[in-house]
Amino acid sequence: MKHHSAALPLVAAAVLLSGCAGSPTLGSGSSAVTVSQALPAPDATISTVDFSNYRIGPRDQLSVEVFGAPELKREGEVDAAGNLSLPLVGTVAVGGKTPGEVRDIVTTQLRGRYIKDPQVTVNITKAVGQSITVDGAVREPGTYPVLGRMTLQQAIAAAKGSSDLANLDNVVVFRNVNNQKMAALFSLKRIRAGQMPDPLVYGNDIVVVGENATRRFLRDLGSVPLLGNFVRFPI
CATH class of the missing domain: 3.30.1950.10 (wza like domain)
Incomplete structure (x- = not known):
């Protein structure tokens, strides 16, 4: 029972973390960016x-x-x-x-x-002068050139794909439109399933793939359980 009681606070913390800031979220209260349901094309850009x-x-x-x-x-x-x-x-x-x-x-x-x-x-x-920044839970974060018409899926693929910690329902694109910073939230999971259009990305866009906070919590403990299997955490 000793091991079980020690593990309970850790599991509870992991559940709480799943809703914390480990993954980017967008709300109407932001003063830094304008949240948009459908992110419009940026200011005049050669990416068009x-x-x-x-x-x-x-x-x-x-x-x-x-x-x-x-x-x-x-x-x-x-x-x-x-x-x-x-x-x-x-x-x-x-x-x-x-x-x-x-x-x-x-x-x-x-x-x-x-x-x-x-x-x-x-x-x-x-x-190369037209590039995007891909950050967050991807395998190789960095700046990548925009080659002609580039979609969000292609942008993430340029960063060698999402990492094991990625929250595919929490992908944020930041963009300047009419001299205003805007952002929109996308679900890469739904895009891959054909349930949501794959949006175009443009030069100077910033793409941030959110992290699954619970998975990071478990990884940092050094024990990542398989689905349906419990693990014993260190005391």
Whole structure:
């Protein structure tokens, strides 16, 4: 009986913890963010696949093509100095420039010397400058690039998925909309089951996967019971 009486307060504490701050929750009383049932798209952002005004930076990946000259196609990563090497043209300083400005530079370099009237296309295939932060109960929290249209499931997958301590019904997305901080709560479990739409995430979003406080409590004790099995806790 001694072991049972010692375990009871621990189990009671675990039950209480399941409703505590170990998992993010959203309420109407917050003054820091505006709680939204349906989180709208953020302020104007290149994540809406409009790269016309995007300023290229290091590690961004570009695709440069010249119509009628497939041998001049180049796909590569901008180096740390903001340069990209292109066939015939050589090294081009693309850092800080828009895709349209890079197109004009390449067109000027090719016109006359190599091609009479070059038709150049510059596309961004990976924009590191647009990134999201994934935090909380995921395997590898960190900052990840937004690659085109990215959903909440894909964002969590970029962080190598949820951890064993994750509360999949408690995933919060923070976003700036019209210069206001907003947040919405999602259930990854329901999204995976097809019961809730998988929302898009955008550059500068912060995704926080909540923790199951009870599971953390048990893990910290060093004893995680299997379903339906009791364990003896240390006194």
